[in-house]
Amino acid sequence: MPGFSFEIVASDARARAGVFRTPRGTVETPVFMPVGTLASVKALDPDDLRTMHAEIVLANAYHLHLRPGDSLVRDLGGLHRFMAWDGPILTDSGGFQVFSLASLNSVTEDGVEFRSHIDGSARAFTPELVMQIETNLGADVIMQFDHVIPGQSDHAAAKDASERSVRWLARCRTEFARLRAVDDAPKQTLFPIIQGGIHQDLRRSAASAIRGSGDWDGFAIGGLSVGEGKDSMYAMLDVCDDALPREQPRYLMGVGFPEDLLAGVARGIDLFDCVAPTRMGRNGTAFTGGGRLNLKNAGHRADPRPLDVECGCVACRKFSRSYIRHLVTADEILGLRLLSLHNVHFLIALMRRAREAIRAGTFDAWSRDWLARYHSTSVNE
Amino acid sequence: MPGFSFEIVASDARARAGVFRTPRGTVETPVFMPVGTLASVKALDPDDLRTMHAEIVLANAYHLHLRPGDSLVRDLGGLHRFMAWDGPILTDSGGFQVFSLASLNSVTEDGVEFRSHIDGSARAFTPELVMQIETNLGADVIMQFDHVIPGQSDHAAAKDASERSVRWLARCRTEFARLRAVDDAPKQTLFPIIQGGIHQDLRRSAASAIRGSGDWDGFAIGGLSVGEGKDSMYAMLDVCDDALPREQPRYLMGVGFPEDLLAGVARGIDLFDCVAPTRMGRNGTAFTGGGRLNLKNAGHRADPRPLDVECGCVACRKFSRSYIRHLVTADEILGLRLLSLHNVHFLIALMRRAREAIRAGTFDAWSRDWLARYHSTSVNE
Numbered sequence: 219m220p221g222f223s224f225e226i227v228a229s230d231a232r233a234r235a236g237v238f239r240t241p242r243g244t245v246e247t248p249v250f251m252p253v254g255t256l257a258s259v260k261a262l263d264p265d266d267l268r269t270m271h272a273e274i275v276l277a278n279a280y281h282l283h284l285r286p287g288d289s290l291v292r293d294l295g296g297l298h299r300f301m302a303w304d305g306p307i308l309t310d311s312g313g314f315q316v317f318s319l320a321s322l323n324s325v326t327e328d329g330v331e332f333r334s335h336i337d338g339s340a341r342a343f344t345p346e347l348v349m350q351i352e353t354n355l356g357a358d359v360i361m362q363f364d365h366v367i368p369g370q371s372d373h374a375a376a377k378d379a380s381e382r383s384v385r386w387l388a389r390c391r392t393e394f395a396r397l398r399a400v401d402d403a404p405k406q407t408l409f410p411i412i413q414g415g416i417h418q419d420l421r422r423s424a425a426s427a428i429r430g431s432g433d434w435d436g437f438a439i440g441g442l443s444v445g446e447g448k449d450s451m452y453a454m455l456d457v458c459d460d461a462l463p464r465e466q467p468r469y470l471m472g473v474g475f476p477e478d479l480l481a482g483v484a485r486g487i488d489l490f491d492c493v494a495p496t497r498m499g500r501n502g503t504a505f506t507g508g509g510r511l512n513l514k515n516a517g518h519r520a521d522p523r524p525l526d527v528e529c530g531c532v533a534c535r536k537f538s539r540s541y542i543r544h545l546v547t548a549d550e551i552l553g554l555r556l557l558s559l560h561n562v563h564f565l566i567a568l569m570r571r572a573r574e575a576i577r578a579g580t581f582d583a584w585s586r587d588w589l590a591r592y593h594s595t596s597v598n599e
Numbered sequence: 600m601p602g603f604s605f606e607i608v609a610s611d612a613r614a615r616a617g618v619f620r621t622p623r624g625t626v627e628t629p630v631f632m633p634v635g636t637l638a639s640v641k642a643l644d645p646d647d648l649r650t651m652h653a654e655i656v657l658a659n660a661y662h663l664h665l666r667p668g669d670s671l672v673r674d675l676g677g678l679h680r681f682m683a684w685d686g687p688i689l690t691d692s693g694g695f696q697v698f699s700l701a702s703l704n705s706v707t708e709d710g711v712e713f714r715s716h717i718d719g720s721a722r723a724f725t726p727e728l729v730m731q732i733e734t735n736l737g738a739d740v741i742m743q744f745d746h747v748i749p750g751q752s753d754h755a756a757a758k759d760a761s762e763r764s765v766r767w768l769a770r771c772r773t774e775f776a777r778l779r780a781v782d783d784a785p786k787q788t789l790f791p792i793i794q795g796g797i798h799q800d801l802r803r804s805a806a807s808a809i810r811g812s813g814d815w816d817g818f819a820i821g822g823l824s825v826g827e828g829k830d831s832m833y834a835m836l837d838v839c840d841d842a843l844p845r846e847q848p849r850y851l852m853g854v855g856f857p858e859d860l861l862a863g864v865a866r867g868i869d870l871f872d873c874v875a876p877t878r879m880g881r882n883g884t885a886f887t888g889g890g891r892l893n894l895k896n897a898g899h900r901a902d903p904r905p906l907d908v909e910c911g912c913v914a915c916r917k918f919s920r921s922y923i924r925h926l927v928t929a930d931e932i933l934g935l936r937l938l939s940l941h942n943v944h945f946l947i948a949l950m951r952r953a954r955e956a957i958r959a960g961t962f963d964a965w966s967r968d969w970l971a972r973y974h975s976t977s978v979n980e
Binding site: 256257260263286290519520538543545551552554 | 637638639641642643644645646666667671674675676681682683900901903913917918919921922924925926928929931932933934935936937
């Protein structure tokens with residue numbers, strides 16, 4: 219079984235086109251990774267994901283630990299078999315969820331005590347337990363347990379959380395190594411997460427400490443797109459681009475609006491994920507090359523055009539805006555399914571086109587043109 | 600463009616295997632027709648329907664008149680294009696809905712006044728308006744507007760409604776003929792509906808009056824499975840089997856549980872429809888050869904088996920009961936989609952097997968064996 223590797227096949231300024239190889243398949247970067255929080259990309263199935271050329275999907279350790287339980291998933295053959303997706307999977311550690319979704323009780327050096335958002339039951343996560351959970355789930359790429367703080371936290375709070383995340387990484391690494399010693403341990407790689415809020419020095423220190431603590435197959439940047447301004451986010455990406463080795467993939471966590479994807483690619487990011495395309499789809503909104511469409515607007519009532527005339531997804535090849543608006547208005551499940559499908563397809567296709575532009579050495583111009591049209595909304599008005 | 604015809608290719612006692620030919624394709628009978636009330640078979644898309652070998656689907660004139668409007672559907676190219684289903688479609692007239700779902704204001708010889716179940720707006724249906732709606736929608740088979748009464752209505756009320764339905768059929772026929780004179784009128788056939796509650800003489804009189812009023816490409820039996828006992832329903836089917844010509848297809852409206860399908864086939868029924876498979880799917884229940892499964896039951900939590908080991912649907916080929924239970928428990932859309940898909944596939948496949956048994960001359964024995972296993976629940980306990 220081959221391991222993990224990353225190869226940069228083309229660069230254009232700081233943007234990169236690469237190939238991330240995993241034991242379960244190859245991921246061409248830059249790439250958008252659909253989010254299947256509870257082992258299902260909401261409203262879609264694995265065949266939908268293959269049809270839209272998704273190459274890697276996410277799932278979430280916090281959610282799957284609570285429901286249906288990571289031990290159960292392990293007993294049923296692991297996450298790939300459970301959700302019938304045989305390609306690469308990445309699991310997030312639950313760091314973000316215990317600090318946002320759950321009711322937090324306390325954070326100590328040992329770990330986090332919180333209450334389940336489902337039934338209020340008392341729970342505790344430590345770096346060691348999270349490694350056990352993610353090993354049980356058996357994803358290909360697993361994330362360290364990290365300390366996540368609000369986007370605009372002050373320097374002292376951000377420093378505390380960033381440094382704790384580095385210390386927790388060391389514990390994750392030790393436990394991860396211990397769990398590898400078991401005979402049938404899944405072949406996985408552990409990604410560290412750089413925290414530090416909107417403070418350049420903290421991001422730089424964290425990147426340096428993580429680089430010095432071992433060899434990693436990739437690096438994640440966490441704690442962005444959580445309420446800070448765009449300029450702050452871009453400044454942090456610039457720092458991380460400078461502070462991280464160019465030879466490994468960089469994963470910008472939880473960022474997935476089209477304009478943010480392009481800004482990230484321009485700053486050397488390779489991997490992205492976000493619930494936005496499925497969440498917006500369930501709310502009746504579609505991404506298009508001409509901007510966002512709200513299908514609830516009466517203006518779409520009799521519109522025979524597809525959501526996006528340039529999109530090749532199933533929703534755009536077969537159905538009109540009028541039909542999809544009818545489904546959304548009537549609360550038909552097919553409506554939110556078609557919009558979710560289109561939105562995820564749209565982001566995957568956008569990253570494929572970014573990759574082509576990087577290979578052609580035209581990323582900057584292509585990206586500017588794309589954004590100008592996206593913000594013009596001329597297509598849809 | 601060919602017209603409508605029916606050919607019986609095999610008989611076994613009163614059960615028949617036939618071919619119902621329509622301008623948009625051939626339907627092998629007996630057949631279960633999935634219901635797409637609002638121009639969408641709930642949670643499924645046309646590719647799903649083709650994969651499970653659905654040959655004809657339903658939509659509903661009442662619902663589509665209210666939302667999005669039958670004129671809009673016509674302007675967008677008709678129901679087939681609107682919902683991206685190029686096979687045969689049958690529209691129900693709304694008779695059942697105005698007497699059940701809407702708030703009824705009055706029934707006169709002219710028609711029915713009622714309030715929309717969506718916004719309470721005042722509406723009126725006449726046989727003529729319903730023909731206009733169904734012509735706008737452009738389905739292949741359209742149903743007459745009928746007077747539907749509660750299942751256990753007394754003889755006087757049932758006689759009144761049954762005879763009114765026959766008079767309304769004549770008006771439907773006249774308006775249907777008038778609408779055919781338009782240049783681009785869709786190629787459609789109008790099916791009469793036999794009403795009469797649970798009263799044998801009324802069913803017989805209605806069948807006789809309808810037969811005497813013209814040539815029909817098929818006959819529907821309405822107002823059953825609406826609260827009367829099974830014995831009453833079977834007695835009415837026996838009467839209708841005797842009173843209807845054997846050369847045309849018979850459609851038993853709104854009946855779709857497995858045991859009722861087999862009982863109907865045994866009594867000479869060819870076409871069935873019901874919302875049960877999708878509604879039950881959304882509620883977490885699956886049909887299986889060994890009886891019904893409620894996926895909400897904790898007993899399925901760690902069960903690696905498919906819903907039905909003998910089923911070839913996508914849900915059964917790829918996913919475990921454990922995974923589907925997880926999805927249902929977590930309110931994931933994929934869960935109700937997989938259950939809806941399985942249940943509709945299950946009924947379509949059941950009718951295909953019934954057809955094979957009729958052709959082999961073994962329907963009665965096969966049907967008994969199938970029901971014994973279905974009621975034993977041995978497979979799933």
